Amino acid sequence: MASENTGPASFEQLVRLNARTVFQIALSVVGNAADAEDVTQDAFIRAYIKFESLEEPQRFRAWVCRIARRVALNHIRSDTRFRKREEQRYDDATADADVAAVAEDRDFQRRLHAAIGQLPERLRDVVLLCAVDELEPTAVAAILGIPAGTVRSRLHAGRKQLMRMMS
């Protein structure tokens, strides 16, 4: 149960502390900032509504990360606009940069993006979540509900598969 002093003020603090991580988790799933913002907001609102039902407030971070991932997955399954935004992602990212200088890198990014999309979901989830700032394998394990050892083995397998696809 949430402790008695975990009122709105402390929830605001939790939002500020975890917004970056939640945003990046959302981004790892939806692939663009606009949708990631929506998902982040939605995830925190859901967390707020159910905040009092949280048995262990100290596990808020893992809890809200799980919510964010679930919301993000639902988002890409239901939002038909997602694919169009996703296609625009790299164009937006390089719009202001020197095209000649980033051409090779841009091609690499495109191929990598395609390769990530081809990874089995269980590997892709781990590879992307482990890339999120401040998320250790144990935290990723808590989010996905799998052992930390499984996270490490999947991370290795996923990175190795990406290497083969990018060769």
Next chain:
Amino acid sequence: MTTCTAFASALDDVALGATPTKALARHMTTCAACATQLERRRALARRIDGAVGAYVRAEPPPALAERIASRATVPRARRWRPVWLGVPVGVALAAGVLVFVYALGAGRGAVHPTDVAALDAWRSPTASLLVSRSNVLGTPFTITNRRSLQ
């Protein structure tokens, strides 16, 4: 070369941080091609890690956290009571409904067609009062008696 090909997968493992097997380590001491290949694979792994990181490590808009936090000042929905409290209430309600339905069914059973004879034989408790004024000794005033009077 065949040996080098056999080590391709193991080279990737090492490039990703795994400890080389004894066989690979021994091979690497004599094969410059594999040593070069290992460095290439390490460089590729670093580049992929960097790109994957860049893929997800974007900074959220500065106002995002504040916007969400400000929304978190509205009253929260009240916490639901534990599910187990609803169980006895549900059981009591179900029992009440069952009793009601049973009673309704029992009432309908009382006018079952097989009871018509008994109903026909029934007489009002006040029937004995229906006596003729001309016969105060108590002979019931029946329909037969009424006809006889006519």
